[in-house]
Amino acid sequence: MRTDRSPPEPLARGVRGLLILGGTTEGYALAEALSERSDLRVVSSLAGRTEQPRRPCGESRIGGFGGIPGLIDYLRAQRLDAVIDATHPFAATMGWNAAAACDALGLPLLRLERPAWQPQPGDDWQQIDDWPAAVAALQRSGARRVLLAVGRQELAPFAALDAVSFLIRAVSAPRPLPAFKDARVLLARGPFTLVDERALLADERIDTIVCKNSGGAATAAKLRAARELGVRVIMRQRAPRPPTTLATDVQAALAWLDTNVSKPSD
Template identity: 80%
Template sequence: MSPDPRPSNPQPTPAVLILGGTTEGYALAEALAERADLRVVSSLAGRTDQPRLPPGEHRIGGFGGVPGLIDYLRTQRLDAVIDATHPFASAMGWNAAAACEALGLPLLRLERPAWQPQPGDDWWQVDDWPGAVAALRHSGARRVLLAVGRQELAPFADLDAIHFLIRAVSPPRPLPAFQDARLLLARGPFSLGDERALLRDERIDTLVCKNSGGEATAAKLAAARELGVRVIMRRRPQRPPSPRATDVSAALAWLDNCL
C-alpha cells in the first residue's frame, strides 16, 4: 500500500485582522483579497449608516474593550493585527496594543501622514474641543464650517454668537441644540473648486476640523488658504508605541515578514 502523501497535521492558514474603516484599511483589504495563502478579516466600527464593506471577511461593531478583543483574537485564531483605524480612534489603538501584548501577537499601525501647515495658512492648533471652543471665542469667529464628525458637536452648541454650517456624512442623533446652525450632509472626496465655492458662498471665516490627513478632505485646507479663512485644527491624540507604516506597500512588506 502506497503512503498517504497528505500531511498528517496540515498547518492552518495564517490570519490577519485589519481594524479598518479608513481609506487605508479598504486599500489594504483589496490588496490582500487575492491571497489564497492568507485569511483576512476586516473590522468596522459601524458608526456610519450602510458602510462600504471591504473584500474578504468582515465584522461590524465594537469588541467590548480589551477583554472582548482578546477573546475575539483567540477564538478566531488570528496571527497578526493591523490597526488602520482613523487617526482619532485612539481608544481602539490602545485596546489593540494591550490585547496584542497580552497574546504575544504582532501589531502594526497603518496611518496616513498628518497634514502640515503651508505658507499662507492661518492655523490655530489645539489639543481638544474645549481648546477649539476657546479659540473660536478668542478669534471672534462669526461664520464657521464645523467638520468634526457627527458625534463631536456638543462642545460647540453653547456658542450662540456664531452661525455654524455643520458638515457630516450622516445625520447626528440627536443634533445638539445650536442657537444658529445648518446641517449639510455630504461625503468626500471634495474638489478644490467645490470647497472654494462653499467657503465663499457661505461667507465662512473659520474652519474647524481634525488633523485627519489624507487626500479625500484636504481640499478644504487649500481653499481656506486661498480665501484667507482661519483654520482651527485639532492635533492627533497620542498612540501607543508600535511599528508604523504610512502606506499599503509598507504594510504588506511588514505582514510578509512577520507571518
C-alpha cells in the same frame, strides 16, 4: 457579514489569520490588496459608527469587541495571528486596546496611519488639543460663520456659541443634533475637490474651519481653499498612540506582513 458571534472559519494548511481594524481609506485599500492572497484569511472590522458603511473586500464584521478582554477573546476564538490597526487617526481607544491585546497574546501589531497634514506658507492655523480649546479659540477670534467638520458625535461643545452660525458637514445626520442657536447640517462624503471647497467657503461666507488633523487627500482640499481665501483653520491635533511599528501607506503594510506574518510550519 461576520459578527462577534460567528464561529471561526476552518483554516487551510499554511494559512495565517489577519485582523484589520479598518474603516479608513487605508483599511479598505489594504483589504482589497490582500483579497487574492490564498495564504491569508483576512477579517476587516468596522466600528459601525457610520450608517450603511461601505463593506471592504473579503470577510468583515461590524461593532465593538467589548474592550481589551473582548478583543483578546475574539483573536483567540478566530485563531488570528496578527493585527493591523488601520483605524481613524482619532479612534484612539481602539489603538490602545489593540496594543494591549496583542501584547497579552504575543501577536505582531502594525499601525497603518496616513501622515498628518502640515501647515503650509500662507496658512492661518491654530493647532489645539481638544474641543474646549477650539471653543475658546472661536470666542477669542470673533468667528461668525464656521464650517464645523469634526464628526457627528463631537458637536456638543460648540452648541453654546450663540454668536456663531455653524455649517456642520458630516457623513451621517447627527441624532440628536445638539441645541445650536444657528446651525445647518450638510450631509456629504469626500473626496471633495478644490473647486467645490472653494465655492462652499465663498458661498457660505465661511471665516473659520474647525476640523481634525485626519490627514489624507480625501478632505485636504478645504485646507488649500482656506489658504487661498484667507480662512482661519482651527485644527485639532492627534492624541498620542501606543508605541508600535508604523506604516504610512499600504505598500509598507504589505512589506511588513511578508516579513512578520510567515506561514506556519508544515
